[in-house]
Amino acid sequence: MKDIxxxxxxxxxxxxxxxxxxxxxxxxxxxxxxxxxxxxxxxVEKSMKALLSYFGIKYRKIHDLGELLALLxxxxxxxxxxxxxxxxxxxxxxxxxxxxxxxxxxxxNREEIYNGVLNAYNYAKKLIEQS
Numbered sequence: 001m002k003d004i005x006x007x008x009x010x011x012x013x014x015x016x017x018x019x020x021x022x023x024x025x026x027x028x029x030x031x032x033x034x035x036x037x038x039x040x041x042x043x044v045e046k047s048m049k050a051l052l053s054y055f056g057i058k059y060r061k062i063h064d065l066g067e068l069l070a071l072l073x074x075x076x077x078x079x080x081x082x083x084x085x086x087x088x089x090x091x092x093x094x095x096x097x098x099x100x101x102x103x104x105x106x107x108x109n110r111e112e113i114y115n116g117v118l119n120a121y122n123y124a125k126k127l128i129e130q131s
Contacts, residue, residue, distance in 0.1 A: 008128060010049045017039045044086045
C-alpha cells in the first residue's frame with residue numbers, strides 16, 4: 001500500500017541533503033570529497049526511499065543504492081535511467097564515511113554529480129507532489 005506521508009517525509013529529508021550539497025558544490029577546500037559524496041549519496045538514497053514509499057514497496061534499512069534501485073524497477077520503468085549513473089555513490093554511505101578519501105587518486109566531478117542528484121531528486125519530487 002502506498003505511504004504518501006512517509007514518501008513526503010523522505011523527500012523532505014532528501015531536500016536537506018540536497019541543499020547541503022548545493023552549498024558545498026564549489027568549495028572543495030572546506031568540504032572534502034568524502035563529505036560531498038556522502039550528502040550526494042544521502043540525497044539519492046532518501047529520494048529512492050521516498051519513491052519506494054510512494055509505490056508502496058517495502059524496503060530494508062540499507063544504504064545500497066543498487067539494491068534500492070532493484071526494488072524500484074518492480075514498479076517504475078523510468079528509475080533505471082534516472083538513477084543508474086549514481087549507483088557508485090553507495091561507497092560514500094559506507095566506505096568513505098570512515099576511511100580517508102585522500103588516498104584515492106580520483107576526485108569527484110561535483111558539477112556532474114550535482115546535476116545527476118538534482119535530476120533524481122526532481123524526478124521523485126514530481127511524482128510524489130502529483131499525489
